[in-house]
Amino acid sequence: MSTVPAPRELTTRPRLSDRVFRRVVTAGGLSSLVILGLITVFLAYRGVEVLRQEGFNFITKSNWSITTDDAGNVVESHFGLAAMLVGTILCSAVAVVIALPISVATALYLNFYAPPWLKKFLIAVIDMMAAFPSILFGIWGFLVLMPSIEYWAKLLNRYLGFVPVFHVDAYVFTRSPFVAGVILAIMIIPIITSVSREVFSQAPLDRIQAAYALGATRWGMIKAVVIPHGRSGVIGGAMLGLGRAMGETVAVFTVLNIVFQVNWHVLFGVGGNVASLIILKFGEASPYEIKALMAAGLVLFVLTLLVNAIADLIVKTTGKSGK
């Protein structure tokens, strides 16, 4: 016991078949890295000309115009995403503000209130909703939901119109960022709900029972144990939802009235988002305009990556602090 030897260096090599296996799996595992890298490289490569031309104006100005002469050469062009970026943020912010409380309450209901049979059924239904195609939300939102939302939007404007975001310049309530936001909210509720449900279910049982043993009501227990435990996980889930809402294309394009004008008034029927701009302009875009669209795609890509990275970080830190 007096002398402890140094650990042995193990030099045996695994068999050839295992080395091949590990290489193949590693190569496959790196596919996500390769794909994400290629996306960045190619979008940047196609968009760099426009980005260089426009500089910061690309994200601060909001006009989208291109003039070509008869030979098809570009005479003059202005590309600025500001209105679309504002619209992206506005729509997805509305979505998260609406979806977050509903999702958290649903997750709490599923974990702590629902009878077991109902819980199973609801989880299946909500998971299923996450698999609904976005074009369905778009068309349903436009034809079915919009009239109802319009009514609520008018109500909000009448009683809360003095709050700047609820102000409207003209009496146009259809196809507003608010409508798009509500539809996006419905689309991201399943995501935030399932993340929240996950973190709530990890709340330590001993602490839950301790709270009950101290005479806490169910809500008291949730406030004292579950919410503090799950808070950052829920925020992470909301960020994931935000990322999804920012990248949504077809549903937003279907309901939103896309106009190149910076509009911070959620109820006013003018807006846009980067993804739907790409769909809108792609059909008749000239080669140079396509480059601008690629640059817009790059901006959107970086934005969603950023939001997702932050979300991932937040969700991970809860996992650790909770134990």
Next chain:
Amino acid sequence: MTTVAPRKPWAATPADRLRDLAIFLLSAVLSYLVVAVTPAKGKLAYVGLFFIFYSVASGIAGWIKFGRRSAADLFIKTLIGLMAFVTVLPILSILTTVIAKGYRGINLNIFKTDMSLNAPTDPLNVGGLLHAITGTVILVSVALVLSVPLGILTALYITEVKGRFTKPIKFLVQAMSGVPSIVAGLFILSAVLYPITKAYSGFMASLALTILMIPTIARTSEEVLKLIPNDLREAGVALGGTQWRTVAMIVLPAARSGLMTAVILGIARIAGETAPLLLLSGGGDKVNPNPFHDPMGSLPYYIWKSFNAGSPEAITRAWAGLLVLITIVLILFTAARLLSTRKVK
């Protein structure tokens, strides 16, 4: 010896149930009255007011019975239950609308013909979505062939090989699941379509769908493989198996039904994806069995085109397309659930 009947002293008594029912009815009547006398109107007004009345009424009932703390508890309980109901409400509305509006566009004919001779605005008895269904099947199949190996290899890297990049790859897969579908479309456009093929085709769209599908398959497979007890891997290795043979003969077969679930969820994720198809597939109106040549139609593209044509017939076509699409997604989803709940023996 007297027999003792089992009791559940904590269960609701008939009196409790009666009181709950009374609160429910009272709130319903109140919300009806308020809608009747005030300018508030519409289905949502009923629902909204009912929420408020129901929560407050149960809170008050709790206060009367047990005091203030209980009032808050019951108020919140009702509120939370109602919020959960709000979550389900859109699903109910979506399903009923799609069925109610879509069934008129469904007839045997649409499964036999395509739209090569018709416009979306034509009467409903001509034209069909055969091209769209075959197109979607082909697009999804090609995407499957590409994404299943990559997705499962990624999961194997995280759970079995556990190399140096495990953490970054987990992060990247997460990040990849957040890539907007339109960006995936633009990427294929810029990296493959413009420089190489220079033509719209089903294969281009499948490539974009592959990007969207990999993270779903990788993450679900990862979860499934993590559930395989480590004992089994150790037993395989202790019997003189190499890691490769242990994974191929024991781990993957044991995870079989879970991996099927992963694949099905991946299909459900992309079957209705629209944006990249608008950029890449070209959206033909004719049945086209070759993914490498000529534009290829698909259900989402058909729905999109019909909806944008705008006439009542075209909109009905769109709803019918949605009904077909959603039926496919629901069947896949149910299959995935049945598979995943079946226990590993």
Next chain:
Amino acid sequence: MTSSLSEVANAHVTKAPSIRAAGTGLEARGVHAWFTKHHALADVSLDFAPGTVTALIGPSGCGKSTFIRTLNRMHEFIPGAAMAGEVLLDGKDVYAPGVDVTKIRLQIGMVFQKPNPFPSMTIGENVLSGLKLAQVKVDNKDDLLEECLERAGLWKEVKDRLGAHGGSLSGGQQQRLCIARALAVRPQVLLMDEPCSALDPGSTLRIEETIRHLSDTMTIVIVTHNMQQAARVSDSTAFFLSDGGPGQMIEFAPTSEIFSRPKDKRTEDYVTGRFG
């Protein structure tokens, strides 16, 4: 307690050294084991004579399971694991460079704490799975199947349902199936890591019978928490203990001696039930 245990140990007739299994046996020389920085096992040297059963006993956390896993190189699967010393099989170091690890594990089989038949395979496939895993060719698989199940004491119970799933057996039967599976690749040594800890007393007895039969032809090392079991099945016993530091082997002797005349005070305290 002491008397009853030593009676049990004496009742089990220690095998005459003339009955010897093939090979020159397994030997551990100065084995240490680490988990990252944690020094779990220090300087264990043990000689497992061919054709004998050696029991490793000791309280939880004394390093006996870690030790048994160093013998067939399962230890290195735990991330951050390290070891020192030598493990000799037939005089050759199993940790030497250039050694084919999978071959070592073919020669030194292992049975785990919990029964773990492969869920995707039938009973028959489970028994023969080692052949497929290690790509060993056998002429007559049916004979081998019967022989292994017979030796594991399971043949009579399952011969009519070899096509059923391994999971359909009871816990004790599953564990015997795992023993049969380990036997099919014909190892010289069988390591058993608390093979009965998840089983009921009846199944435990059946496994112990099996172990005694097997020891005629192979070397067996068994980790157990149960001192009666050690007394019943083993020829020699090693007592492991950790005094807060790394686990050490305190005493190694014929089983009857360990339970009747332990040399070390700590061994005596443990086998008489004063702690642990």
